[in-house]
Amino acid sequence: MWYITAMLPLLAKVKEEDRLPAKTFLEELFKEIEQTRKVAIHEELLEDSIPPSLTLGMIEKSYLLFQDKNESSVSLAEFAVKIFTLGRIYTKASTDSAVWTADFLDSYQSLEKYLGTETQDKVKALTQELKTGKRDYKKSKYFTLSHEQKATVILLNNHEQQVFKELEHNIAIDLIKLTKILSQDEPAVIKAFCKESLPVSTDEDTEFNNLVAFLDASESLRKIKDFAGTLLNKSRKQKLLKLVEDLQLKREEIKTEADLAVFSKKVKEFRLEFKAIEKFIQQDLYWYRMRDFYDKVHPSLVLNPLLERISVSLKNFDSHPVTKGFIELEKIAEELSIADVNRQSLPEWIDDLKGKWEDACYKELQAGTATSSAGKEIFQQNFLKEFETFLLDKCSTTLRDSIVKAFSNAELSSLIPKKVVEFYDSLSKIEQIKGFGKRLSDRGYFQGPDFSNLADKLQAQLNTLASSLEKNEFEQQIQQDLELALFVSDSIKLFRVFEGTFKDEPLFAPVVSKASKIIFDFDNHSVTQGLTDFKEFAGDLWVGQVAKGRVGYNLASALQKQWEGIFIEAQKPNCDANRIRSMKRQMSTLLHSQDHILHEHRAIWKPILVNIAIALSVFGAFAIAGRTLKSCYKGDLSFNSCFFFAKTASQQHIEALEEKLNAPAA
Incomplete structure (x- = not known):
């Protein structure tokens, strides 16, 4: 434990024969403090079992209590009593929860052997006074105590009062004195202290933050120096090494300052001088070296704000779809066959654009969060434009398919350009x-x-x-x-x-809609219905007279096919009226081509044939042509308007057709 190591120099004040037991006492004391906190304030719910405020207070005040003592002049009992008392005081002061002296009774039992016979005798005497009634003890609503336990609490409280008096009732930590104490200590102590202080230190100009930064500077400068040695650019390497060397000399100079006020001022100024390191990292270091810098220097309290910004930037960079997109592109580029025309151009294109992306992220780090989103958004827009051009104009079909497939997942789909x-x-x-x-x-x-x-x-x-x-x-x-x-x-x-x-x-949908309209009009047209009736008639006829049924059925099928052609031709945007007339004549001829075979069934055949023929008469053809041309001109073609005629005209055609069908030659 670093805080025990930090207090070991105090053992020089203890008599030589008591130093080893005194060291053992320190180790056991902090274990007892940790256990007491767990029991008294449910410390298991907290992250740190012993907070810095407790250990720092004990370190600084223990040096204060024994600063006037000569070496080898302090007994083990005196040392143990005062340090145990400091432990209780700062345990109570370092938490908002109620911690009572009675909470330390178990600790007293464990540490009693270090506290000396004088302490034990006083507890016995107080116990006797309580038993005989010579001394009163206010009953506690939190504890049920025996006379001996009450006597122990009384004595421990007396010790706290004595130490308070020696400290002039001031338990505030003197950070300047503490800095002087810790700055003379071994690096392992400083490193451990800084690690524990990291969660509570900030970039604010306070004595505590300045203390932490100053103590941490030695280790941080060493790590920065090691990093500088990895730089390939000679001028940058020399510049960074010079900054580190100047700060190291400055720190050693400050450590020798005896005047605490001057020491405090110089510590504050020293922290500000680290801004030169921050400036170098943000302006002279390439983006791709940021990760190396962070890995080698973190954690560093003196550079913690910068490292936090770098960490956030790196996390944003790593998690950004653009970065992940480049990773996918690099994988694809590695898998290209020798014959692929993009084997050379794709890696070059990736390197060029990736460099621009890293520059955008670097500028974000330099500028801070205020302009970061705008800068990245602009880059992403430019990236999409260049990506679009590459995929559509400069990319082989096979490679383009591979890239789009790789980018089809949820994380990268936003990178596929709209076009x-x-x-x-x-x-x-x-x-x-x-x-x-x-x-x-x-x-x-x-x-x-x-x-x-x-x-x-x-x-x-x-x-x-x-x-x-x-x-x-x-x-x-x-x-x-x-x-x-x-x-x-x-x-x-x-x-x-x-x-x-x-x-x-x-x-x-527009084409399907037109198709649906054509199908509906066709299915509901009188010619279609007539042909359907004719085909059903032929099917029935086939049952009794196979030859005639087959003739009728084949005729109906042929008529249906011709009718479909006429109907669809009239629906075309640029319909051909002449073709419609020609097709109509062909259908009319076909309509009567089998009358000589089917005349025996004209009772059924006659009305069906009339219904079909009515739309195919000479007048009907003229109407089809005229209406079709008119509909084409208007852009609105209606089949019923082409093939459906008024009742009077229909009756006239029916009469004419009936006369023809009733003739012997029919």
């Missing part, structure tokens, strides 16, 4: 289109390759745009190209598959 996120978001949509095309091909849809080719075209365009990519414009293009690919197919079935596949994808 890179948009790039991969667009890429994922293209992959969905490519997957859609593959599924179509696997299911036998002839449109599958169209969507796969569309995905390849979009991906090539995406790679070309890279950093100049405007996400909204590119998404609009994806929507337009998808819509066009759907219309080219002339297949309502494809619209249904597309709607079911992409109904939950926000990017494709």
